[in-house]
Each structure stands twice: as C-alpha cells, then as structure tokens.
Amino acid sequence: MKHSPLVQGLIDAFTCLPGVGPRSAQRMAYHLLERNREGGRHLAAALGQAMDGVRQCERCRNFAEGGLCPVCADSRRDQGQVCVVSSPADVIAIEQSGEYRGRYFVLLGQLSPIDGMGPRQIGLDQLEEQVQAGSINEIILATGTTIEGEATAHYILEMVAGTAVTVSRIAQGVPMGGELEFVDGATLAHAFRGRRPV
Amino acid sequence: MKHSPLVQGLIDAFTCLPGVGPRSAQRMAYHLLERNREGGRHLAAALGQAMDGVRQCERCRNFAEGGLCPVCADSRRDQGQVCVVSSPADVIAIEQSGEYRGRYFVLLGQLSPIDGMGPRQIGLDQLEEQVQAGSINEIILATGTTIEGEATAHYILEMVAGTAVTVSRIAQGVPMGGELEFVDGATLAHAFRGRRPV
Ligand SMILES: [Zn+2]
Ligand SMILES: [Zn+2]
Numbered sequence: 134m135k136h137s138p139l140v141q142g143l144i145d146a147f148t149c150l151p152g153v154g155p156r157s158a159q160r161m162a163y164h165l166l167e168r169n170r171e172g173g174r175h176l177a178a179a180l181g182q183a184m185d186g187v188r189q190c191e192r193c194r195n196f197a198e199g200g201l202c203p204v205c206a207d208s209r210r211d212q213g214q215v216c217v218v219s220s221p222a223d224v225i226a227i228e229q230s231g232e233y234r235g236r237y238f239v240l241l242g243q244l245s246p247i248d249g250m251g252p253r254q255i256g257l258d259q260l261e262e263q264v265q266a267g268s269i270n271e272i273i274l275a276t277g278t279t280i281e282g283e284a285t286a287h288y289i290l291e292m293v294a295g296t297a298v299t300v301s302r303i304a305q306g307v308p309m310g311g312e313l314e315f316v317d318g319a320t321l322a323h324a325f326r327g328r329r330p331v
Numbered sequence: 332m333k334h335s336p337l338v339q340g341l342i343d344a345f346t347c348l349p350g351v352g353p354r355s356a357q358r359m360a361y362h363l364l365e366r367n368r369e370g371g372r373h374l375a376a377a378l379g380q381a382m383d384g385v386r387q388c389e390r391c392r393n394f395a396e397g398g399l400c401p402v403c404a405d406s407r408r409d410q411g412q413v414c415v416v417s418s419p420a421d422v423i424a425i426e427q428s429g430e431y432r433g434r435y436f437v438l439l440g441q442l443s444p445i446d447g448m449g450p451r452q453i454g455l456d457q458l459e460e461q462v463q464a465g466s467i468n469e470i471i472l473a474t475g476t477t478i479e480g481e482a483t484a485h486y487i488l489e490m491v492a493g494t495a496v497t498v499s500r501i502a503q504g505v506p507m508g509g510e511l512e513f514v515d516g517a518t519l520a521h522a523f524r525g526r527r528p529v
Pocket of ligand 2 (some may be wrong): 389393400401404452
C-alpha cells in the first residue's frame with residue numbers, strides 16, 4: 134500500500150523546503166491532514182500570494198511589494214550609504230542588529246562565472262549606474278568571505294576605483310559572545326591578523 | 332525594518348508545520364522566494380488539493396480520496412481482520428513493515444473524556460456496528476501504550492465481550508536492532524514481564 138495520490142503529491146511537494154526530507158515531509162502532510170486543515174489552507178494561500186506578489190525593489194533588488202522596498206522608501210535612512218549584500222536574508226540579519234542606517238544593494242547571488250553568474254546576473258551594471266550618477270557616497274561591502282564573496286568584493290572595488298565613492302568592508306573576526314573553542318580556524322586566523330591595539 | 336507584509340504572512344503561515352519555529356519559517360520563506368518560486372507555487376497547489384480532496388474512508392476512517400481507502404478497496408486483503416490504530420500515520424508505519432494483510436480501523440484520536448474525546452468522536456460506534464453485523468472475525472489492538480491508548484483498548488475489549496470476535500494486542504517490547512541502553516525503563520520493564528522461553 135502507498136499513500137493516496139493527493140497525500141503523496143503533498144509529501145513530494147514539501148521536500149522543496151530546505152532541510153525537509155521524505156520523513157519530515159510525511160510528518161508535515163499527516164499533521165496538517167489530521168489536525169490542522171485550516172492551517173494548511175492558510176499556508177497554501179500565503180504561499181501563492183507571496184510567490185506571485187513579492188518582487189524586487191527597483192533601486193536595490195531587495196524583496197519589495199511595490200516599486201521600492203521599505204528601506205529605499207524610508208527618507209530617514211541615508212540613501213547615499215549603500216551596504217552590498219548577497220541576499221535578502223542578509224538584509225534581515227543586518228537590520229536585526231539595529232546598527233546600520235544606510236540602504237542596501239542586494240546581489241541575489243555572487244560572482245561565479247562557472248555557474249553562469251556574471252556581473253549583470255547579480256545586478257552590478259545597475260550598481261555601476263548608481264555610482265556613475267553620483268547618488269552614492271559610500272559603499273560598505275558585506276558579501277561574505279567565501280571565494281565568490283571575495284571575488285565579488287574585488288570586482289566592486291575595481292568598478293569604483295577613480296570615483297569619489299569611499300569603500301569599506303565590514304570587520305571580520307570572532308563573533309561577539311562566542312566561545313573561542315567553537316570558532317573555526319580560518320576565522321580565528323583572520324581575527325589574529327586583524328588584531329587592534331586596545 | 333520588518334519583512335514586507337506578504338513575506339511576513341508567509342513566515343507566520345509556515346509555523347503551522349510541526350517542528351517549525353520562527354527561524355526555520357523565515358529560512359523556508361526566503362529559500363523559496365530567492366531560489367525556488369516554482370516549487371513554492373507547486374507546494375501551494377498540492378496543499379490546496381490535499382486539504383480539500385483528502386477525506387475519510389467510509390469503512391475504516393483512514394485517509395481516502397474516493398469512498399474507500401486503498402486497503403479497504405483491495406479484495407486481496409483479509410477484510411475480516413481489523414487492526415485498530417490511532418492515526419493514518421500508524422497505518423503507514425504498519426504497512427511499511429510489510430507484515431500485515433488485514434484491514435484497519437483508524438480512530439483519529441484516543442479516548443480522552445477531559446479533551447471531549449468520547450467513543451463517538453473516535454468512531455467506536457461505527458466499529459461496534461461492524462462487530463454487530465458479523466463482518467469482523469478478529470480485532471488486533473495497536474492503540475499504543477499511553478494512558479489514553481490503554482483506555483481505548485480496554486473500551487474495545489468490553490465492547491467485543493460476548494461476541495465471536497477474537498481480540499489480540501500487538502506485542503510490546505524492545506525494538507528490533509535497538510541498543511538496550513537507548514530503550515526507556517518502562518519499555519524494558521514491560522519487556523521483562525513479557526519474557527518468553529526460547
Ligand atoms: Zn530597496
Ligand atoms: Zn478504509
């Protein structure tokens with residue numbers, strides 16, 4: 134005996150979620166069918182609306198439902214200060230830190246020629262236009278420390294060379310409140326090289 | 332800054348899934364929006380179809396899309412042998428063991444008067460009809476070893492008393508291939524009391 138077709142279809146569909154294999158997918162399907170059909174219908178509606186209604190901000194490529202995302206639409210934010218990140222999830226992480234008052238530019242990827250990700254695919258032509266138009270004073274690179282993140286940062290540095298835009302990079306090192314023993318070796322080495330007098 | 336309304340709505344909706352808190356819900360929403368909108372649309376459709384299209388088998392209360400579930404519709408299964416379980420997920424677990432060739436009766440719950448779960452709420456009137464009609468030769472109780480599972484089993488035993496139906500209970504004990512040190516004390520105690528000569 135197998136699951137009935139609609140149940141099997143639902144289990145298969147759940148495996149598109151990150152970290153969800155066949156067993157958790159089956160648990161999710163049975164949970165909703167047995168205990169919470171209203172929740173399941175609500176999730177179906179929310180998914181449909183978000184997949185079709187969430188677009189990209191015209192200025193920064195972040196998630197947006199109108200033309201501009203909430204940050205670009207906020208006149209109290211410094212619109213001349215631009216933090217470049219890889220993904221909308223990075224924006225949320227930085228916003229939750231409460232520190233930053235500029236705006237963002239969201240690449241939705243990293244430079245990775247072998248994966249077909251060139252400068253245009255991650256919107257760098259659009260960022261260059263904004264640099265040329267003189268609307269950016271400062272770029273803060275937060276593209277991460279992977280090989281692709283480093284390549285992306287390097288590309289932007291070259292793009293901005295010769296303009297009045299200042300470029301900085303967020304500091305890398307040991308996480309605040311983290312136990313040293315749980316920090317990986319590369320991060321520790323980087324933290325030592327970047328040591329500062331106190 | 333907060334998530335835009337559709338994104339926040341999707342994150343909230345994901346928390347109806349078992350084991351999914353706000354952080355994993357956010358990860359799921361961003362994953363689909365950034366990387367797999369087609370998968371998100373497909374999940375929405377599968378959810379909608381399953382929540383509305385999956386009903387209960389007329390004979391055994393298992394999930395079914397027509398009148399009868401696949402087991403009750405299968406003439407090669409012994410329709411006079413009935414295994415009583417709490418949930419459709421239990422049916423799948425037993426089917427996957429490949430051992431059983433009878434049919435099921437699915438309570439969709441357990442007797443629990445303080446939660447408003449009486450005999451009718453878990454379909455025991457329907458099971459009693461089938462017993463009275465003489466269509467059942469044997470009942471196998473697999474309602475679990477919780478207090479509610481025991482109460483349910485006890486109720487069915489009394490219901491069947493005086494009829495020709497034989498009643499048995501699936502064996503309880505140490506899981507096959509399980510390391511003894513990971514088995515809980517109550518199960519071990521039960522396994523000792525139920526020891527058999529070899
Ligand atoms: Zn924006
Ligand atoms: Zn059935």
